[in-house]
Amino acid sequence: MSNRPAFDYRDESQAERFARKSKDSPFMIIGLIGLIGVCGFGAYKYKTRGKMSTSVFLMQLRVAAQGTVVSALTIGLAYTLVKERLLKDDKKE
Structure with a gap:
């Protein structure tokens, strides 16, 4: 048996890496x-x-942007937990 990995990630292009990541965690892409x-x-x-100052506007924009990403990742985590824990098929065990 060889110690060679099944897939060498160093050989993939940026487009292939993006496609793999989007399949692994689609909610990250949504975020x-x-x-x-x-x-x-x-x-x-x-x-x-x-009359809002630029610094206050950018701070509010940062909070909105971070909230969007955190919300998408939280929804993805909740979806994964529900799918794996509550909706799992007992026949496969």
């Missing part, structure tokens, strides 16, 4: 898309912020 969406929305709303 990143949400992050990009919140940042894009913040860039759009920057001109209409009124």
Whole structure:
């Protein structure tokens, strides 16, 4: 028996790595898309912020972006736990 790994990750391209990561944890990809969406929305709303200072606007934007990513990852974790623990098939054991 050889000590060679079944798949050598050093040989994969960036696109292959992204595809593998999206299959392993799709909620991480959803979180990143949400992050990009919140940042894009913040860039759009920057001109209409009124009398709010830039530092306060950026702080609120940071909190919204982090909340989006943490929410997506929490929902993904809850989904995985429910799927593995509550909805598991007893026939496979």
